[in-house]
Amino acid sequence: MPYENNRIMLDRAKNMLNRLREEIYEPIGSLNVSAWITQEPVPYEARTSGTLKQLKPGDKWGELWDCAWFHFEGAVPDYANKPLRRAVLLIDVNGELCLVDEAGSPRQGLTNINSEFETALGLPGKRVVELAQPGEDVAGQTIDIWADAGCNDLFGRYRSGTLKEAQIAVCREDVRKLYYDFEVLIELAEQTDEKSARRVRVIQALYEASLKLSVINEATVKAADGKLQPQLSKKGGDPMLTVSAIGHAHIDLAWLWPIRETIRKGARTFSTVLRNMEKYPDYVFGASQPQLYLWMKEYYPKLYEQIKQRVREGRWELQGAMWVEPDTNISGGEALVRQILYGKRFFRQEFGQDIQTLWLPDVFGYSGSLPQLLRKSGIPYMMTQKLSWSVYNTHPHHSFHWEGIDGSRVLTHLPPEDTYNGPAAPRSLSKIEAAYLDKNVSEHALMLFGIGDGGGGPGEEHLERLAREHDLLGLPPVVQEYSLDFFRKLEREQDRFETYRGELYLEKHQGTLTSQARNKRYNRQMEKALRELEFTASLALALGGTSADYPSEPLERIWKETLLYQFHDILPGSSITRVFDESLERYAVLLAETTELLHTAQKRVAELAAADESQTLAFNSLPWQLERTIGRSGEHSTVSLPPMGFTLLTEEHRLDANLLSERTSQLKADPHSLENEHLHVTFGAQGGIVSLVHNQREMIAPGAEANLLTVYHDRGDAWDFPRDYRDTVAGRMELTGSTARIEGVSAILEQHYRFGESTLVQKIVLEAGADTLRFETAADWRESEKMLRASFPVQIRSDQVNCEIQFGYLKRPTTRNNGIEFARDEICAHQYIDLSQPDYGVALLSDSKYGYSAEGQTLDINLLRSPGYPDPVADRAEHEFVYALYPHAGDFVQAQVYRKGYELNTPVSVLERTSDGTQKAAAAQVGETTFSLIQADHPHVMVEAVKKAEDSDHLLFRLYETSGTQATTSVTFARACAEISETDLMEQPIGPDQGGIATVQDAPSVRLTFDPFEIKTLRVQMK
Template sequence: KLYMIGNAHLDLAWLWRWEEAREEMLKTSRTVLQLMDQYPDFVYTCSQAAAYQWIEEADPELFEAICTKVKEGRWRIAGGWWVQPDVNIPCGESYIRQALYGKRYFLEKFGVEVKTGYNVDSFGHHGQLPQLLTHCEMDHYVFFRPKPSEKVLPATVFWWQASDGSRVLACRPPFHYNTSAEAIDAHIELAAKKIELHVGSEMLFYGVGNHGGGPTRKNINSIRQMQKRKDLPQIIFSDPESFFADIKPRAHALKVVEDELEFHSRGCYSTHSDIKRWNRFLEFQLLFAEKVSALAELKSGKKVPVEKIRQAWQTVLFHQFHDILAGTSIPEVYADADQALTETLVDVAGIINASVLALTGATSRFITNQWIVFNPVAWERTEIISLTVYFRGEVSSVRLEDASGVEIPVQIYSRIFHPDNGSFIEISFAGVLPALGSKGYRAVPDERNEPDFEEKTIVSFETDFYHLTFDPQNGLIQKIYDKENDVQVLAEPGNRLVVLNDPWDAWGHDVREFRDEIGSFRLNGDVTLEEDGAAFAKIRVDSRYGNSTARQTIYLYKHLRRIDFELFVDWQEQSKMLKVAFPINLTEFEGTFESPYGSVKRPVIGTEEPLQRWMDISGIYEGENNVEKAYGVSLLNDSKYGGDIKNSEMRLTILRSPVFAKEYHRLPQDLTGLAFMDQGEQKVRYSLIPHANGWQEAHIVRAAYAFNSRPETYWLQGELDAAEASYLKIDPENVVLTVFKKAENGQDWILRFYETEGRESFVNISLPVFSIRIEIPVHPHQVKSILVKEDGNQFTAVESSGMENPLEAGEEVCVTQICQE
């Protein structure tokens, strides 16, 4: 059979703003309903819950008409997600939320349980997606990119398998999701010749798309004519789910692909820094808001604002639409995004603030020099904390104490006194924070008279962990000596800001690598030591390239093995790319890049690769007397998604500056007057973590997660000793907890975690707020959800899906009561 899939792919924003897309969704839907009245056998497929919500709000009568056609089986819902997002950039949890909110919407409004994932226009698909699809009760997946010329697959239909063994039946239909009336006949004939190679059935898409449109009368009439031909297979108007149901009995013969479905547009992972920074920050803030609001309800009775959190997630999910988050839309789209995401951040920050106050007794206004510091991650950590201390009179020094009265060494890096306003003293210190919990501190005046640190020019600097040497001519780090492991980390000078020629479009169409280096930033001044105290040393390197300037601030810590970098760049270049490069002194190395809810090894050949919070190069270090040892270096970031590794050099892509939303074959010769991306100022944090052995032994996933989850500080009104608490802790170190939330049913609670290092493990979760401990096995690379039910003072827990439904074949969850101290 040839399954003809009538569709109208709609970009919810791209070369137009979302309001125009909404109008096109309404217009296309009305046209489709007219065609259904004219052609009783015509079937239409449409995805994206956000677009259906537009119709529901703007034209309830049209929405009801669609509901009727859905019940008749002629309007078929596919995808089950809120939008068709980019399928590399969002974090792993975002894909589960795409399904959670999308599938629940379709089930609530239409009574339809969507089983087929559908991202026909996205630019690539990460390798953990089969697990996330099955975790969200989906069995199939339809995609078009990468094209056959970009990724060779064994057939149009195959089993797609994730690293944990989860698999879905996937299909890359031939040709394209947009098919003109003139091309339909030829496509049907070509597909018919190869149909036996594809288990006897094939899907063919037709209809006008991108700006909506959908099937036309000419489309449908052409297909009807082809249906009359005796030399062709049976041709039917249908939908993807029916196609998969047809071939599933024969699917045992299909090949298995355990790989990413990449690459289509490698440049888009570094295009438009602002939208990507928004995405990373709001993902983490939303996950924290869920955790702390759930804890607040359990401890104080303050109800979780479930609907407000849901709306915030839906706004973030909408802006993960592939043409928005990838950075390939017009400037007006990003102006709209900035406004919507700013409003969302205000709402999320309000939820966090109110929940922390209810949970801990903190206050949002200054009363005394007492604080609680809240750790958003579910494991104990040591982190640098900064506070501003205020005294009414003139005070020059501070003593910091914890609840036991133990003095905490502090570093004073700013003092301001005004006779009318008092003293403001900025301090930093290394705090040991409990797992997903808080710790209290108080500041009191101190008699000690500590002189201000005086800046000085340096060529080297040493801590207990590292000895750094700088080139005074160019400001690069010449050497990083790891004292503990006796390793010279760099093969050549590092922290180099590399400028590359980048004449390509915003997508990076047809580009595999960016290697055309045309220069680098040059030192503008001296390498300057700005601070050196009890918490950290701060080194400043100013540099310039063309009309652009950069300030790199390097932080070396007394208590942390990280080397942190804060880059402020004022970028004034066009059609160029900026990377930061670290050549690592290794042989026989391999490169690993974080992917959503996982990681992937890729060839270290210099191709531009998508990544999440970290990338790593690990291999063999050859020391003196040819002594070899296993060693590696991880490069973390707080807002970037692209990079490359070649010849043991890691390069994180900081930015690209192509023309907005112009495909390269449509670019004019003269670019004067066109708008270029990433012009002006931006900030990024990145961090280097040298480590013995591989990244797994260094627990880099946790380190990168914490790097993106800074502690939150609040003034404390009550007793200091009551401020210290751990509300949730997860072990062992190869497991990361991402979710603790109120279930969508408004009654139960959801925990979600994943195994990060490829090891069979037994997970232990302590929940003092429930007075319980949960134990359950987790398998290598597995994402696992737990549904906790409360009945009076008794709690039970079962393994659940991402849709928050108990799993019939889930593993046993051991729940043990624990005594509160």
């Protein structure tokens, strides 16, 4: 025996492991199964309203996404009542199942054993229902169990729709224990150095234990156990690395299933967690996303109270400070603030806890603005692991300080196992120790274990393994604890960590910057519409309105639903068809409601301004003066709009025919060119721009043609398109006709295109006096696995392109000199992307596009793509979008390009009032025909948001520095203020000792100094 080959001995142990697995459960009876099938979920009270089927294993009960209430009935038969045996149920309906109690509240989640999952991390299935403790006599006990089922696996797949198993069984507890002993020691041996004494002794013990099990009975199991216990009892010495472990069930709020199924996934997952906490006293679990908790509160209040009890006990960690785990590339800056505001407020109000960790395990890149948002929200820590998915380059750290564009830093950790679905096996601990990039300076690492994405969470196998690995010789010790406790340990080592500056770019999933274009456009529209509504309602308060004039309740409700759709598989476009069918329908409702609330607020402003009931009000929510020509009722008015205020249009503003003609005298339009005072644009035979002269300077590269609508083959999925797409040109959209006209104050060239089954109409608009060329586009896109892009080769040379992100911009390389630059070809930008020399530049603006490329002297925008998975009809639809070209003197800071981006996305809002009521004197209360709520005298300070405070009647003003320089500005309000102070992003006051300003009283203005890209929030009590 001492000379037996180690490989042979280990193989024998693995074979024995399989035998032991089959011996754990002994069926002793069958359950009677009834099912009431419906297409959509019905509540417990209506559980018998569907189509009734009596089932036995092998019988089909549903199609994909069908629902059913199952009723399991039976009685426990007589069986040998021994201390090492206990009664259980084995249930598998080839779907997801939630057992409920007599009141219909979730009791335990079960999942079909066969599911689409990375099985190397463990089997996701859960099929065992406990009936008794070992030795407890339950013979004759009646079984009467109801369960809510979905005919889909964890990942939305269809697994035959048949009942697989419904049995009463005996669990042989001694065999179950021995099975996990074998499993852990086999993996320990495989993870240990081949020449180590530890390895060969473990293998020898496994081999000798296997020899005892020729027949598996109580005596042989006990004998085998005696061979293994000496190896399981060997402890480690002083650790070089300690692993903090926490149970987790990352739940995508929508992905390969609709939102309605996520609510039930939450109930199944969380009820399973609660049952396992009863069995395993060391078990610590954590879950993020207040939206998910809110659903539990609304749909399963009894379950929610049980969760709250475990939180109070310190067994359940509240994770993640955001309302959902959102995409952070595409979501707007103020939206990210609201993610944190509503997320932290929920946990504080419901649980009395202030969350200090950003929990984003699975998003597709991390904006360089995030560190400041976190620091100004009281969040010093961040956890993610997605950077491990990068294709070409390895992120250099697992523990590091992440520094944002403004210099703010947060302590960041990437679990070295590179997953949030850890099996909690010896291989997990071995990988953490081997892979941890910062183990030279850190003695602590984090491990997340459990089944995620589709939910489910940790099962028996995870917790049984951890019980054996706590301090097992050959592995780093592991302790179950809160991730916050881990971060506090990590913080004690932070002086030794390196700093990583700028965005955390994921070298994968760049297709999500473009997929599902309609969703992205609606998101931009909602962000802007909510900004307009809050600003206008705040105007009403400033003009003497009351709290009743501010729609706090609908605003919070609409914001939270908008934030839900920013989840990282909805806004990025990586979910199934039904998710987008439903989100588009809801977006339309939300936008209509927001627009109606805006009109109501505008009318209230008009009333408070005592405007004539027939007068028109023009609103400007941007913090600089705008000169605009407004068309209404067949007439045109030219008006100077004050910053962040409104103007009452009078007869003096009207342009008569002569003035209109004078205003448009330099406009020219024909099928080959457009021209005004500043721009002369020439078009080629295929519709592209062959020349664009701005103030006598040619902007198009010699011999090149801009805005050719190029179609590429795109055989990727919603996440990714081929890196070499440029080498697979499918063709260009063919110009089928064009017409030119002067319309009002605009010269318009309307071009019609066709490609395959798709058509596109583009109105190229040049307004009188404007220096921006707009491309107003309507596309009926019917192509499959194709990508539509427009490029602009320009006569500007720069090694860096300027890309607007939330609350600032990033400079990214236009070169491809190394692997990092090569991997970052597709980049994210919000309202503009700009290529500038010191003396000149060109900006590309957009109202809803986020995917760009900038290489050499070419700016390129990704307009549409139509992948086939997971939504087979993605973006085969009608689309509307606008992009614009803005050539400018000076670099992009001197040209204030950011303002052009805001102006494209924030048009002037006009309220026309027609009434036969009694006329009033215009602006009787305001005192003049214009009103400006707030003005900042520095050109690079933007007022991003104006809103009422959440917990008082103060007005809040959110400002930030846009150019990356220090800026000092006077901020002046419409009237004297009783008090002006500063808050953090959570609307909590901060004074000079915390970096805020000293409170100013009885003054109309305050002087502020901004560091580069700094965000400041003023809290103002107006008189």
